[in-house]
Amino acid sequence: MKIAQICPRYSPDIGGVETHVKEISERLVKAGHDVEVITTDPTGQLRKQEIINGVRVIRFRSFAPGNAYYFAPQIYTYLKKHDYDIIHAHSYHAFPAFFASLSRHSGKFVFTPHYHRHGHTAFRDLLHKPYRLFGKIIFSRADSVICVSEYEKKLVESDFEVAAKTVKIPNGINLTEFEGLRQPEKSLNRNAEREKILLYVGRLEEYKGVQYIIQSLPELQDFRLRIIGKGPYEAELRNMAKSSGVEARVEWLKDLSRKELLERYADADIFLMLSSHEAYGITVAEALAAEIPCIVAKGSALEEFVDGRNCIGIENPVSKEKVVRALQDLMENKRRQSKNEQEKVDEKNYGLYSIIDWDEVTQKIITVYESTFNQ
Template identity: 25%
Template sequence: MRIVHVSDCYAPRTGGIETHLGELTRMQAAQGHEVHVFTSERGPNDERHGSTEMHGAVTVHRLGTLMPMRAPWNPAAGFMAARLLDELLPDVVHAHAGILCPLALGVAKTAMSRGIPVAITWHSMLDRSRLVLAPWARLTGWGDVPAALSAVSRVAAEEVEQVYGGEVRILHDAIDQARWSPAPEAPDEPPPLRLVAAARLVPKKGLGALITAVAEAADDLPRGSLTLDIFGVGPDRKRLETLIRQRGVEGFVRVRGRKPAAKLLAEYHGAHVFCSPAPREAFGIAALEARSAGLIVLGRRGNGHEEFLQSGVDSILVDDMRDMRRAIIRLATDRARFRELRDRARSVTPDFTYERVCEDTYAEYERAIDLARSGIRLP
């Protein structure tokens, strides 16, 4: 099968959709498919304007251009993508969408106008954008598209249904669970309670609120009870480091930049709790990696990570950051509760492998092919 994936964002940018798409395309190519990626993301050496590179057996087409802050956008990308579709004649186009994804939805529309089967997966919450997107979908014909629609979690799928209508199935993200596994031996018990977080350093991830919660929890605990290491890169780093200094917690809270997977796993093996403070998370690949590595996950309710977390069993899910502060204090002081959650997290692994998700993805492609046969096309 010739498969074209379309994503506005892609490596070298880091994030959940980039991680998932990189692994999914690698596995599809290993299974014998011809796999292409169209992206507006420039390459590590500013490759752009239709430049092509190979990621193993996957062909990546860089359709971006020079934009401020490396924004993954190019007004001419749609025209380049249309020419590529006519050259490649793919069996299916798989668009990976978020709130702002002009390339993904634009190429999906072009493919549908040509009768090419299309699957669209949403990897983010739509939130308030639904107020604009819903009437836009009705006016432009997107409310009844001949495409297989999916989202990475139930909460995300519900929002997509509110905008686009029709059936929206669940197509989870996945991880390499052979890599993300617990250490043979658990780390020493607290104190200190070693907290970690890993995310792109942007305001919506809630890392500033996490630093504040940890600082306030430390005020209510004996000295040396907590540490917090934050891993990731992004434009919010300076603000977070300033907040750490303002709160006077430089001695036990650090922003440590991006780590390769193997080194990040080693950090997890020496930690106790993974913190996911984002108020709106469609899935949470970083939380799944940490949970599979044997960490207790501390996160927010109403997010996509409820697909693989059981609050009170292997994790603690809270309503707000005040509750997160209380949960941190309890984990640092209630040894029996800590052991109960830790032992469950280390002994039971969620089943979110790429092997399973690939099967679900191919089922979506079959659904897309059936819908394309209906003869309905977007103008």
């Protein structure tokens, strides 16, 4: 099949949607499909066309105030000039999917919304209400809708009445990367004297909740925080760390290679993701696969990872006091568990999730493509 993947941003940019599209696109190529990723570059600094691991990537300049919306009507024009068997658009929260939905002609249209229901700031949330009109058009024109969690599926079916064409296919991870990654001496129960490492991996946006981790550090003298990512909230987070007197205990990293990121997972003691809006949570799945205990905010798809042992949840609204209490509870729980009692990572089951490999995810998506194409 000839397949177009439409997304707001693509590698080397990082994020949940970017990872999802990259992982499935490269596997689709290996499976013998012709794949183009059509995306945007608001900076104008990336190559307009290139081939990455067999995937042809086409980038159009976009208008993206505050790293949002990614308005690029050129996507519509380009798609109208080319034929595809499947046009697969990603991300409800930006315009590329809307332009893709308008452009479809002979091919079928598949939509993975990564839907949160709300905007990520107060202003974006205000704009989210009139944007619902565009969203309804996208869903109405979709032949199939793929949701990445049960939480997202319920939101989509409630808000857009598309239950007849929705299917759940969770995100995946590269399971082989995590085999033997964590050495026994790196576990939470060992090296009690050393400073413990708290880890966050993801975009630096206010809704991601990194500020609560920083605010809790003055009461967590045995911990240091490692932040991996970049985004518009970085400057404010840095100022917060400085004003809280914990600047020396916060490490800022970005643009790491995959090998370097895996090494940081291996070093970490506890992973935190306190985001208020998530359709899945790939970095949480990766942390759990790396045998890192996790703390997440409840109220989104992240809650589906909570099992009370490997991953515990914090009730909204999140606060520094709740973060401190959760960290103390998690460490105390782990101290009580003997090695034989601890749940083994090779079971790959956490809360409602069974963590699967991207190979399996891609095969499930191919099945959706084939059934949609033959409708």
